[in-house]
Amino acid sequence: MSPPVDRRMIELANVQRTFKRGDGTTVQAISDVSLTVPEGEFVCMIGTSGCGKSTLLSMVAGLLEPSDGSIVVDGREIDGPGRERGMVFQKDSVFPWMRVIDNVEYGLKCRGVPASERRAIARTYLQRVGLAHVETAWPRELSGGMLKRVAIATVFANGGKVLMLDEPFGALDYVTRHQLQDVLLDLWDETGGKAARRTILFVTHDVDEALSLADRILVFGTGRLVDDLRVDAPRPRDTDSLLQPDMVAIKHRLLGHLGLERPTGRAVARGTAA
Known part of the structure; x- marks a missing residue:
């Protein structure tokens, strides 16, 4: 008997988004992004500032229209905000x-x-x-x-079936941020069973936050999807969980994408010595 196929909740096909600057030049914020998110998956989106994460999130929310391509949520191409999608903003x-x-x-x-x-x-x-x-x-x-x-x-x-959070905890202190991560995971998992969970897109700059929360981490760079990583560690994930070899390997890969590590895994120096 074949295993069940995960139902697609979010589908992006060749999505692009361009902006016009005040001087008339064009900025390619999102370039040819295609991806699928199954129902009930917790996805973190990570990348340097200006790489297109929040723009993509706003398009899935229906707050921005793609310049090209299509975005389908729960089987319907979106044409604006809808009650099946909820959003928590950074501010x-x-x-x-x-x-x-x-x-x-x-x-x-x-x-x-x-x-x-x-x-x-x-x-x-x-x-x-x-x-x-x-x-x-x-x-x-x-x-x-x-x-x-x-x-x-x-x-x-x-x-809403799809929840989007744009760096919701970035301005909070360490303790409060971790408490709210636990609150979010508890609510997401409240019904039990993958098919009953909300589908979550969560934008963050924090590598450890992504590793603590996500089933999957999408890495963006200059408007493109540059990596798609599974995080299979069981929950709850504590400090010891993040030190397991598989998690450390993912962390090194993420830090490399963010320009914080050389290919050898050594951290890139920041600033100058006193």
């Missing part, structure tokens, strides 16, 4: 004029979900991210880490 995207629970409910309200049902869903996800005690607080009363928890609760509560 805070919590509405400051709404209390916490109203923020989490907002997408459900826009979809016409009855008030009692959406309140119950919002409270469930606030509980899951550890914010049940601040549901009536204003965003200005919360820390940066708490605001990210609100954003994560909001995007999961809205029920």
Whole structure:
């Protein structure tokens, strides 16, 4: 009996995106990218600044149109934002004029979900991210880490099949970042079984973060997909997990792509000695 074939959730075919600068010159932000992401996969996208990661994420979200090629999500070519796709931005995207629970409910309200049902869903996800005690607080009363928890609760509560996160934890301190990585993984894995999980695209500059989170790491450089790496280590992945030979080998490969290691595996010196 043949093994089951993973259902394709995201399909990009020969996607390109160009921009016009103010001086009239053309910038090729994304060049001929083709890839497939199965349902339930956690994919991290990594690369140096300006390599096209966030541009590609915005196109999958429907916030930008490709200049050429096609993007299909859940069997339908996208033509703009849709409720089957949710996004957490690098900067805070919590509405400051709404209390916490109203923020989490907002997408459900826009979809016409009855008030009692959406309140119950919002409270469930606030509980899951550890914010049940601040549901009536204003965003200005919360820390940066708490605001990210609100954003994560909001995007999961809205029920999208595909979730996109653009460097959501980059501005947070070390402890808070690791706590939120655990929160995100717990929510992603909450239903159990690959087919029931959301499909996640997660942009990061942090190699260890990608290794801790991802089933698969896509590496971008100058608008192109330059590597596609599987991460098969079991979860949860702690510090010892990242020191296993297979994980160290992937890390060296990633650092090489980022220009932080020579082919020998030795780190490239940064700065000058004091």
